[in-house]
Amino acid sequence: MIQYDGSYHDWFEGRCTDEGMEQEQCLLLAIDDATGEPTAKLAKNESVNETFKFWRDYVKQRGKPVFIYIDQFSTYKVNHKNAVDNKEFKTQFQRVMEEELDIEVIFAHTPQAKGRVERMNGTWQDRLIKEMRLAKISNIKDANEFIKKEFIPKFSKKFNVKAKKKGDLHRKLDKKEKANLNHIFSIKHTRKVRNDFVIQYKNRYFQLAQTQKNATVYKKDEVIVEEHLDGTIYLCKKTNQGDKYLDFKELPSKPEKEMNVKLPAITRNRTSYTPPANHPWRMHEITNNIKVKNQLIFPSMTFLLVIDT
Numbered sequence: 001m002i003q004y005d006g007s008y009h010d011w012f013e014g015r016c017t018d019e020g021m022e023q024e025q026c027l028l029l030a031i032d033d034a035t036g037e038p039t040a041k042l043a044k045n046e047s048v049n050e051t052f053k054f055w056r057d058y059v060k061q062r063g064k065p066v067f068i069y070i071d072q073f074s075t076y077k078v079n080h081k082n083a084v085d086n087k088e089f090k091t092q093f094q095r096v097m098e099e100e101l102d103i104e105v106i107f108a109h110t111p112q113a114k115g116r117v118e119r120m121n122g123t124w125q126d127r128l129i130k131e132m133r134l135a136k137i138s139n140i141k142d143a144n145e146f147i148k149k150e151f152i153p154k155f156s157k158k159f160n161v162k163a164k165k166k167g168d169l170h171r172k173l174d175k176k177e178k179a180n181l182n183h184i185f186s187i188k189h190t191r192k193v194r195n196d197f198v199i200q201y202k203n204r205y206f207q208l209a210q211t212q213k214n215a216t217v218y219k220k221d222e223v224i225v226e227e228h229l230d231g232t233i234y235l236c237k238k239t240n241q242g243d244k245y246l247d248f249k250e251l252p253s254k255p256e257k258e259m260n261v262k263l264p265a266i267t268r269n270r271t272s273y274t275p276p277a278n279h280p281w282r283m284h285e286i287t288n289n290i291k292v293k294n295q296l297i298f299p300s301m302t303f304l305l306v307i308d309t
Contacts, residue, residue, distance in 0.1 A: 001032075001033040001034075001065065001066065001067040001068075001069055001106075002030050002031065002032060002033065002065045002067065002068050002069065003030070003031045003033055003069045003070075003116055003117040004028075004029070004030045004031075004068055004069065004070050004117065005028075005029055005070070005071065005117045005118065005121060006026050006027065006028050006029070006045075006046035006051075007026065007027045007029065007121040007124075007125070008024055008025075008026050008045075008046075009024065009025070009027065009125055010023060010024055010025070011025045011027060011042060011125075011128065011129060011132070011143070012025065012129075012132065012137070012138055012143075013129060013133060015133075015137075015138040016138060016139065016140075017138050017139050018044075018139050018140050020044065021044055021140065025042050025043070025044065025140070026042070026043050026044065026045050026046050026050070027040060027041075027042055027043075027121065027124065027128075028040065028041050028042075028043055028046065028050065028051065028054045029117060029120060029121060029124070030054075030058065030117075031116055031117045031120060033069070033116065034163040034164070035160050035161055035162065035163050036116070036120075036156075036159060036160050036161055037156055037160055038120065038152055038155065038156065039058055039062070039152075040124070040147050040152065041053075041054050041057075041144055041147070042140050042143045042144055042147070043140070044140075048091075048092050048093065048187060049187075049229055051093060052092075052093075052096070052185040052186075052187075052229055053185075053229055055096075055097075055185065056181055056182075056184075056185040056229075059101065059173060059181075060173070060178075060181060062170050063168075063170030063171050063172045063173065064101050064102070064103055064170060064171045064172075064173065065103060065169070065170055066103070066104065066169055066171075067103070067104050067105075067106055068097060068103055068104070068105050068106065069106045069108060070105060070106070070107060070108065071107070071108050072107050072108070072109070092187050092188070093105070095188070096184060096185060100184045101177070101184065127155070128147070128151060131146075131150075131151055132146065135150075182228055182229070183226060183228075183234070185229065186226045186227060186228045186229065186234075187226070187227040188224050188225065188226050188227075189201065189224070189225050189227075190222050190223070190224055190225075191222070191223055191224075191225055192220055192221070192222055192223070193208070193217060193218070193219055193220060193221045193222075193223055194219070195219050196255060197217070197219070198251070198255055199223055199225065199235060199248070201225045201227075201233070204233075204250060205250070205251040205253075205254060205255055206233070206235060206248045206249070206250050206251070207248060207249050207250075207251050207255075208235070208246060208247070208248050209246075209247035209248060209249070211247075212246055212247055213247065214244035214245060214246065215237045215239055215244035215246065217237060217246065221237065222237075222238075223235050223236070223237050223246065224236050224237070224238065224243070233250070235248050
């Protein structure tokens with residue numbers, strides 16, 4: 001089991017030169033519950049993107065843990081009353097861990113429940129800050145290199161403990177998982193295919209190709225939009241043979257609405273024909289100033305006008 005937490009603090013004591021991170025940074029910290037072995041990385045925040053980057057590197061290097069013990073921050077858990085009994089309410093983090101990688105996520109109800117990682121955060125706010133000050137580190141890139149190569153080996157040698165039982169329960173990634181890590185650790189949303197075969201996502205518009213290599217797509221079909229950590233977009237459709245990626249291109253602007261598109265096959269030109277004055281459609285002009293009593297006017301029949309003078 002791995003305990004995981006994010007700790008916001010001014011880890012550089014005001015020295016940080018990274019834009020937008022001068023006042024505060026976030027330490028993402030994971031601890032092996034059996035040995036106390038830490039894995040850590042400084043990031044801008046505890047967002048989905050930063051969390052995915054952390055865990056993508058973790059499983060690639062060490063494998064998949066059996067459990068992840070975590071708090072109920074909104075990145076990890078849907079904090080909504082309907083989510084209690086409805087398992088469909090899942091965050092992107094839960095989807096990746098539970099559905100893609102078969103890692104069980106356990107939520108702590110109090111900070112004290114995951115006390116080991118909380119205490120280590122406090123320890124690192126004392127020790128790591130001083131070590132980086134002595135090393136004159138002032139940016140995230142150098143800090144993460146220092147944490148990985150110097151601070152953690154020294155810290156682990158002093159504070160790690162031996163597990164009661166030998167062995168590593170991390171599960172190695174299989175070939176398919178290794179090849180698809182960028183697809184696994186991506187933000188996924190479901191969208192419907194419009195009548196013009198356009199997919200809309202975050203005010204961006206993607207036109208599906210007229211012919212597809214991998215799958216047949218119909219209007220109103222559900223398509224999954226994959227946004228990778230580098231911003232790359234993929235579209236795929238779930239089929240009986242698995243996820244099939246689709247061919248598309250991004251449109252430069254919002255396409256014209258279908259109801260406003262003039263199709264040549266049904267467009268007719270206006271004529272200059274003007275009906276004569278006695279045409280049935282123009283009878284209202286004849287009776288415009290006449291009051292008609294108790295009679296119905298039928299253009300194709302003989303009729304009687306009763307005029308009130």
